[in-house]
Amino acid sequence: MMFKKWLSILFTCLVFVSSARAQLVIEITSGADQLLPIAVVPFGYAGMDALPEDVAQIVEDDLARSGLFQPVPRANMLSMPTREADVFYRDWRLLKSDYVVIGTVQKLPNNQYRVGFELLNVLSQKPVERHNSIDVSARNLRDAAHYISDKVYELLTGSKGAFSTRILYVTAEGDRKSPLFKLQVADADGHRPQVIVESKEPILSPSWSMDGRNIAYVMFRNRRPNIFTQELATGRRQQIAQFRGLNGAPSWSPDGKKLALVLSKDENPEIYTLDIATQKLERMTNHYAIDTEPSWEPDGKGIIFTSDRGGNPQIYRLDVNSKRVERVTFEGELNTRARMTPDGRYLVTVQKNDGNYHIALQDMKTGRVQTLTETYLDESPSIAPNGSMVMYATTYQGKGILAVVSVDGLVKYRIPSAEGDVREPSWSPYFK
Amino acid sequence: MSVNKLGKFAVIGLSAAWIAGCSTTATDTDSSTVAEDANSAANTDSAYGAGQDNATTSVIVEDKDTGMDSLAGVETVFYFDFDKSIVRPESREALAKHAAYLVSNPDARVVLEGHADERGTREYNMALGERRAKAISRYLTIQGVAASQIETVSFGEEVPVAFGHDSNAWQLNRRVEVRYE
Structure with missing residues (x-):
């Protein structure tokens, strides 16, 4: 192709x-000429009432944000067909658009909508994807749009889209001396935020289970940190660790059976695993230094973590079976809070160089290290489930905000924050 | 708020709201078992069980109100260098007074709350804050305070007292607060 x-x-x-x-x-x-030009034509709708969402606009925004597409502005469109029979391919060739997405929204009984779409190749004058439709309720029209974006992305790039995913993050709102902390979940584009839990005490380190149904996070209670797990659909919450000292950095194993976490109940911070079914706790590290920020490798065989056992904090790998530890990062004054891409190829870290904290990418095959960001006080990198993008927290105009950078470092965008400081993003897996 | 002024206060956490709101878990001391959070499960009216947490509020109270006369005016906040957890020489005099108080009041309990500045990652800063609290703890136990009288807790970078992004703010935030329970 x-x-x-x-x-x-x-x-x-x-x-x-x-x-x-x-x-x-x-x-x-x-370098806009390097992006794939695509036109997302406003979808046809015969209903009398206004639609709650502009589906085509959401698709267009998704594709633009991926950094691989250059959408044709609506104002430039010479026609706005909604069926393939009405498409004059010549119009789109004139606009130098290689592909066109057209579609319709149809109102069904019970406040449901049927969203149909087609992806057309302007050069071959043939559909890439024949008419396809999805039925959603009014409040899930955004889901239909993200579904279409995923389809288009996958058909044209060959890799799976991550537009239907969600993000967890923490906001601190109100008076800075006594803020209200909120753990929130939203679509990956920041829309439809919902508060999961709020507290006058700090909340941090949210993480997803691999099926996307459960989350784990740290929340202070009575001025002490506790680890909770929570089922998103029901709000059912369990307190899983409230030991003396640190209770931190929960991370779900790929098979969903264990949580890696940090406890200092035996004097100093160590990595433990907790078997969720049996509640059996197993100590995984044994060192007088700080061991923290565990994160499972995609195959579940290793846990990467931060340790200052070598003097400065760097990333180490723990073999889950043998508990053998080896150092992984060597470049930079320090490396912390590593996450691995789903294919295991790259390690993303927070790296300090010349007093600045940036998101860095280490190629696990070649060892080559690349700095991805140049914003201020970058932290908390979290990788999209298709491995294409890294969401992270940074400081912009004195406020904590979320930002995204592509793994190749080329695409960068900010997620505007509604209120207060935003931090601790965690990108969901694919929902099954 | 100046450093000196900070030193004249003790931070008292009012956790009554918490205990009242979440009695199931707040009083649960068997931390190795799963504690079902009945509160959030029972009262959820939104999809995610939001807004169920009546959280604690921190209130600053002057020392004289707490009834610890021998500690009146003694500093309760101790500062640290960047990425360090070494007790500074200027902290020793005040810490010696805290130690003397704890030795002569064996029933007194103290919580050492460690903090870090905003630089670096959050969970690493949790560990760093704990390391600072433990440094103060060691200083007190060397002076004869029983380990059972001391608890160390870290807030990492989550509860700053200064909000700038400069070295002054960072210095004020790299601290351990001494709090009597």
């Missing part, structure tokens, strides 16, 4: 110019 070829050319270029990072950034800000 044309686009795949284009992608491979782009990525080949990236490998060769990786040392000249400043140039790459300039290239992306002016």
Whole structure:
């Protein structure tokens, strides 16, 4: 496919110019010609009442945010067809749009909607994806839009889209001396936020179970940290650790059976695993240094974690069976809070260099390290389930905000915050 | 608020709201078993069980109101260098007074609350705050305070007292607060 070829050319270029990072950034800000042009035509709707969501606009925004597409502005469109029979491919060739997404929204009984769509190839003048439809309730029209974005992304890039995923994050609102902490869940684009729990005491380290149904987080109670798990659909919550000292950094194993966590009940911070069914606690590290921020490797065989056993904090790997520990990061003054991409290829860390904290990417095959961000006080990286993007927390104009950078470092965007400081993003897995 | 002024206060946590709201778990001391949080499960009216937590509020009270006369005016906040957990020489005099009070009042209990500045990752800062609290704890036990009188807790970077993004704010936030329970 044309686009795949284009992608491979782009990525080949990236490998060769990786040392000249400043140039790459300039290239992306002016490099719109490298993006795949696509037109998402406003969807047809015959209903009398206004639709609660502009589905085509959501699809367009999703595709633009991925950094791989250049949507054709609506104002430039010469026609707005809603069926393939009405499409004049010539119109879209004139606009240099390689692909066109068209669709309709149809009202069904019981406040349901049927959203139909087609993806058309302008050059071959044929559908890439024949008419396809999804039925949703009025308040789930955004889900239909993200579903379409995922379909388009997968058909044109060959990799799975992550538009239907969600994010967890923590906000601190109100008076800074006595803020209200809220753990929230929202769509990956920041829309439809819902408060999961709120407290006058700090909340941190939210993480998802691999099926996306449960979460774990740290919340202070009576001025002490506790670890909770919570089922999202029911709000049912369990307090799973309230030992003396630290109770922190819960991380779900890929098989969903265990949580890795940090306890200091035996003097200093150590990594433990907790078997959720049996409640059996197993100590995994044994060192007088700080061992913290555990995160499972995608295959569940190893846990990566932060330790300052070598003097400065760096990332280490713990073999779950043998409990053998080996150091993983060597570049940078320090590396903390590592996360691994789902394919196991890259390690994302918070790296300190010259007093600045940035998100860095280490290639686990070649060992090559690349700094992905140049914002201020970057932390809490969390990787999209398709491995394409890293969401992280940073400081912008004195406020904590969330930002996203693509794993290749080219695409960057901020998620605007409604109120207060936003922090601790955690990107969901795919929902099954 | 200046450093000196901070030192004249003790921070008292009013946790009555918590205990009243969440008696099931707040009084549960067997931490190795699963404590079902009946409160949130029973009262959920939103999809995610939001808003069930009546949380604690921190109130600053002057020392004289707490009835510990021998500690009146003694500093309760101790500061640390960046990425360090070494008790500074200027902290020793005040810490010696706390130690003397605890030794002569064996029933007194103290919580050492460690804090970090905003730089670095949150869970690592939790560990760093604990390390600082433990440094103060060791200083007190060396002076004869029983370990059973001391509890160390870390808030990491979650509860700053200064909100700038500069070295002054960071210095004020790298601290251990001494709180009597």
